[in-house]
Amino acid sequence: MTLPGAPYLSRRDGQLTLEDVALDALAHEFGTPLYVYSQAAMLGALAGYQRALAGRPHLVCYAMKANSNLAVLQTFARAGCGFDIVSGGELQRVIAAGGDVAKVVFSGVGKTRAEMKQALEAGVRCFNVESEPELEALSAVATAMGRIAPVSLRVNPDVDAGTHPYISTGLKGNKFGVAHQRAVEVYRHAASLPGLAVRGIDCHIGSQLTEVAPFLDALDRVLDLVEAIEAAGIPIHHMDLGGGLGITYTDETPPAADALLGALLARIDARGHGHRELVFEPGRSLVGNAGVLLTEVLYLKPGETKNFCIVDAAMNDLMRPAMYEAWMGIVPCAERSGGDVKTWDVVGPVCESGDWLGRDRALAVQPGDTLAIVSAGAYGMSMASNYNTRGRAAEVIVQGARARLVRERETAAQQFAGERLLED
Numbered sequence: 001m002t003l004p005g006a007p008y009l010s011r012r013d014g015q016l017t018l019e020d021v022a023l024d025a026l027a028h029e030f031g032t033p034l035y036v037y038s039q040a041a042m043l044g045a046l047a048g049y050q051r052a053l054a055g056r057p058h059l060v061c062y063a064m065k066a067n068s069n070l071a072v073l074q075t076f077a078r079a080g081c082g083f084d085i086v087s088g089g090e091l092q093r094v095i096a097a098g099g100d101v102a103k104v105v106f107s108g109v110g111k112t113r114a115e116m117k118q119a120l121e122a123g124v125r126c127f128n129v130e131s132e133p134e135l136e137a138l139s140a141v142a143t144a145m146g147r148i149a150p151v152s153l154r155v156n157p158d159v160d161a162g163t164h165p166y167i168s169t170g171l172k173g174n175k176f177g178v179a180h181q182r183a184v185e186v187y188r189h190a191a192s193l194p195g196l197a198v199r200g201i202d203c204h205i206g207s208q209l210t211e212v213a214p215f216l217d218a219l220d221r222v223l224d225l226v227e228a229i230e231a232a233g234i235p236i237h238h239m240d241l242g243g244g245l246g247i248t249y250t251d252e253t254p255p256a257a258d259a260l261l262g263a264l265l266a267r268i269d270a271r272g273h274g275h276r277e278l279v280f281e282p283g284r285s286l287v288g289n290a291g292v293l294l295t296e297v298l299y300l301k302p303g304e305t306k307n308f309c310i311v312d313a314a315m316n317d318l319m320r321p322a323m324y325e326a327w328m329g330i331v332p333c334a335e336r337s338g339g340d341v342k343t344w345d346v347v348g349p350v351c352e353s354g355d356w357l358g359r360d361r362a363l364a365v366q367p368g369d370t371l372a373i374v375s376a377g378a379y380g381m382s383m384a385s386n387y388n389t390r391g392r393a394a395e396v397i398v399q400g401a402r403a404r405l406v407r408e409r410e411t412a413a414q415q416f417a418g419e420r421l422l423e424d
């Protein structure tokens with residue numbers, strides 16, 4: 001079976017290897033749980049987008065919620081990326097990583113006035129506004145500052161992306177965006193407000209999309225709207241087009257980024273919109289297959305109905321299985337020859353029955369072995385918590401044969417540093 005993450009993730013002489021670094025050795029050097037990312041895999045994924053968009057006005061804004069480690073952001077900033085942010089905290093990370101704020105788009109349904117002010121002061125490129133009350137609040141904040149806020153409206157095209165209900169964002173029952181039927185009216189409202197300048201249109205239908213068809217359906221709705229909005233006398237400069245392209249976790253076969261973009265660009269050109277600037281906000285497809293989570297097998301607990309393989313990573317480190325019943329590949333770092341293969345539920349130490357990382361996995365394992373949870377570069381560390389007062393994992397980036405610690409393991413003292421005892 002091809003490993004998700006190939007060719008950067010490979011097996012060499014029985015050892016699971018990321019770029020040129022053997023992961024078992026890395027686990028011993030830095031301890032576990034440990035997130036490890038391949039820089040070449042991240043840049044390779046980005047290159048797919050850049051290749052397809054070359055020669056056109058465009059901006060790739062990495063959706064940093066997928067993985068917001070500063071060194072990951074620095075990697076993308078140096079490659080020319082902008083960023084899609086959803087909070088003031090993410091804006092601070094972009095600045096700390098040396099990113100260009102003028103290439104930042106600010107998404108999200110619940111931006112606070114303080115965050116709007118912070119983003120206007122910093123000079124973000126565009127606010128992706130998701131409702132009329134938000135338009136009014138942003139106009140008021142900008143006016144009070146003597147500024148004009150650049151805006152796109154996020155339209156909800158009511159297109160079924162065929163993804164998990166928790167990660168669908170473009171159906172009318174989802175909280176995101178302005179209903180496409182009302183979009184022209186809301187654009188008129190936006191254009192009438194004193195603190196705003198309409199710049200573009202934004203659309204996002206969900207994450208982990210594996211088919212081209214829903215992207216094209218949403219694009220057609222967006223192009224219809226652009227034509228109607230411009231007919232109403234409001235020019236649209238850029239189109240910010242999502243969903244998020246999926247990755248391979250098990251047997252999914254999503255299109256490559258350049259194939260997907262090729263199909264979208266062909267439709268855009270055919271409908272006479274090829275001159276517009278395009279913005280894309282990929283997250284998962286830039287980092288997901290670039291990362292693994294390493295964990296050590298602590299105890300084996302065979303049972304009557306289930307065999308449990310208890311590891312030192314848990315749902316607080318990687319929430320996707322507990323939250324979406326997501327299937328994540330689990331492979332041993334060092335191949336065991338002639339080992340006894342059994343079916344295991346791979347579970348963590350957290351006190352919840354939902355704390356599992358993989359169910360019914362055929363593995364030959366022994367306590368002390370290192371397992372790699374693959375395709376874990378996106379929505380892994382960025383969704384980690386401190387539940388059970390567990391320190392968050394360390395993170396390493398590999399570059400060829402070099403491994404660099406880019407986040408230290410969190411200590412208990414760091415976790416409760418901001419807490420206070422009651423004074424008598």
Ligand SMILES: Cc1ncc(COP(=O)(O)O)c(C=O)c1O
Nearest residue numbers: 063204207208244281282283284
């Ligand atoms: C507005 C917006 N932009 C970008 C993303 C990133 O999506 P993905 O990680 O699937 O590429 C999301 C997540 O669904 C989103 O809602």
Ligand SMILES: N[C@@H](CCCC[NH3+])C(=O)O
Nearest residue numbers: 065167207208320378379
């Ligand atoms: N966190 C989700 C995806 C959400 C995408 C952001 N809107 C996941 O792990 O798959």
